[in-house]
Amino acid sequence: DQQVKQNSPSLSVQEGRISILNCDYTNSMFDYFLWYKKYPAEGPTFLISISSIKDKNEDGRFTVFLNKSAKHLSLHIVPSQPGDSAVYFCAASGRLYNFNKFYFGSGTKLNVKP
Amino acid sequence: GAVVSQHPSWVICKSGTSVKIECRSLDFQATTMFWYRQFPKQSLMLMATSNEGSKATYEQGVEKDKFLINHASLTLSTLTVTSAHPEDSSFYICSASGGHNEKLFFGSGTQLSVL
Numbered sequence: 001d002q003q004v005k006q007n008s009p010s011l012s013v014q015e016g017r018i019s020i021l022n023c024d025y026t027n028s029m030f031d032y033f034l035w036y037k038k039y040p041a042e043g044p045t046f047l048i049s050i051s052s053i054k055d056k057n058e059d060g061r062f063t064v065f066l067n068k069s070a071k072h073l074s075l076h077i078v079p080s081q082p083g084d085s086a087v088y089f090c091a092a093s094g095r096l097y098n099f100n101k102f103y104f105g106s107g108t109k110l111n112v113k114p
Numbered sequence: 115g116a117v118v119s120q121h122p123s124w125v126i127c128k129s130g131t132s133v134k135i136e137c138r139s140l141d142f143q144a145t146t147m148f149w150y151r152q153f154p155k156q157s158l159m160l161m162a163t164s165n166e167g168s169k170a171t172y173e174q175g176v177e178k179d180k181f182l183i184n185h186a187s188l189t190l191s192t193l194t195v196t197s198a199h200p201e202d203s204s205f206y207i208c209s210a211s212g213g214h215n216e217k218l219f220f221g222s223g224t225q226l227s228v229l
Contacts, residue, residue: 002157034218043120043207046219089157089158091218102148102218104150104157104158104160
């Protein structure tokens with residue numbers, strides 16, 4: 001049973017427009033969330049995080065929104081650039097019960113077209 | 115940011131042999147490291163949690179005798195795939211928690227191909 005879900009396997013966006021990647025989770029004990037970017041045959045690289053005490057966190061072109069009642073988070077990239085093309089994973093952790101043990105979604109492959 | 119080194123980056127082996135993958139935290143001490151496995155077009159699946167100086171904790175469905183984990187120091191964890199079979203072919207990634215910000219830092223992964 002997957003506790004973190006990314007229901008869109010792929011997303012295609014024009015350069016300069018906004019990319020919105022979505023993630024849903026089922027475990028109400030999750031209180032810390034991360035987004036990672038991954039290129040083929042490489043390890044993921046950290047993008048941005050958010051804890052459950054916030055509903056928004058912004059870092060440059062990347063903003064993560066958290067809706068706790070809906071158990072939903074999203075990553076907004078604006079403006080999108082061709083170099084953003086990669087697979088994006090969301091990950092969730094419940095620090096109160098299992099510190100640093102993260103569960104990952106299945107990923108969304110983003111393609112930013114020039 | 116913190117650096118996690120993983121090697122080898124790829125390995126090809128014959129069926130029945132054992133393969134060891136190393137994961138090192140280069141500039142921080144990692145009391146906990148994690149091992150993941152990824153099949154093509156699928157998610158990172160947590161295999162086990164490696165704790166320094168104690169036995170690893172395996173996720174349900176992961177054979178502990180098949181995937182041996184040793185975390186002998188605060189900077190090194192190893193995963194040994196014993197008696198590898200073609201179905202063990204996969205991309206294996208380690209990660210470690212670094213310092214105060216609780217982010218996970220990942221190694222670059224190991225592509226294992228068992229012939």
